[in-house]
Amino acid sequence: MLEAIDVHADGLKRAALKAGPAARVPNCPEWTVQDLVSHIAFVHAFAVGLAVNRPVQPAPPPDWDDVLGWWDGQRLALREALNRAPETPAFSPYPGFAVTVGDWTRRMAHETAIHRLDAESALEDGPPTRFSPSFANDGIDEFLTSLLPRLGRTAEVRVTTPERTWALGEPKAGLNGSADDVYRALWGRPHQASVTGDLAPLAAP
Template sequence: MTARLVEGLREHTEGFARAVEGAGQDVQVVTCPEWGVRDLVGHIGQAHRWAAKLVREGEPLEVPDPRQEDPGRPEEWAGWLSAGAEELIAAVGEADPDKEVWSSVGPRPPAFWLRRMLNDTAVHHYDAAVTTGAAFAIADDLAADVITEGMELLSAPGVEAFKPELAELRGRGETLGLRPSSMTGWLVTRTPDGVRWERGRADADVVVSGTVAELMLVFSRRVPPGDVTGDRALLDHWLARTAF
């Protein structure tokens, strides 16, 4: 599993770097309009280095502002981004896999941050690509893990303390289904105690269908849902309250 995370982080860091190559530094990111391309580059490289330091120290760190990061000149971005990814890979590789480190959802193994940064980088790779017109592709297993990790974070005990609006996802048994064309999907149930989910294919109050990459982009609120059956208002309520 760790080897696949390493492979994926390198792949999407490199893809992100190719997508922003030659882009104007102040071009507004289509899917993150509060950021310019330089801000997005700063975020990726900064986040990888921040996570590496967190793995090494094991304690919570202040979340940095990407606008305060200097990624260098545009022609240096690719090398700077790669160095940040490799720093994180090395930190996780050198850490005791049985010694847990801090995360916003409680103590987790060091590889948690490799996975978290891979999934964040993959989604921002799309942000960069759609902004600059570059090609974007993601393997089915990696796209699926963006969704699975998201479900794990949204349903983690105590997550509402970190993101209070998630309390609004409590319900009375309403169900949402994500139904990819190539694999088992996800079934979400809104309970009085919070979000519960499982892998499976079952009837739901609202179902979103598509390729797993399309569903990843819907789940991360990058594209509007296309093939929807059932209670669209339930889906819209979910999407409005699950942005991290």
């Protein structure tokens, strides 16, 4: 997962530099590329504090060149903060849920991967990034069994990929397809998964 953070952050940055700060992000219509970069820079910096049990509220600089450099520094700090035993306790913003360094590593890997897709959506000829079944299935599992409960949200749904099935509650809705497409669908990104019923309760946070 540490390697995944680096790989997807690098992909995100390549796309952002190619698109330019003023380009719109179709996956997130309210954002420009600069908004997207500022967001992921903030998230990485915030995760540094959480991983070392000293939460802070980072403030990314407003200038494009400055925020890119600041983000580079936060990425290095994040790798250092997460490069510890996965079971090491970390700060939890979720009442009643303990969180470890491993949990934050996993969260940052998937946060960065999804936002890589957003940066690439700003390109007219964006690369056809596809996630491996192992990574995408882990992202689905993290979303359904870790993130949603910690956010206090419930859903009654059956989610199926060729490799795995998740059944939450008494399923009233279904999501089926390749792991890559289901992963994207859960996060509200363009996908080719099959949807039945109402997936509104699963709307990405």
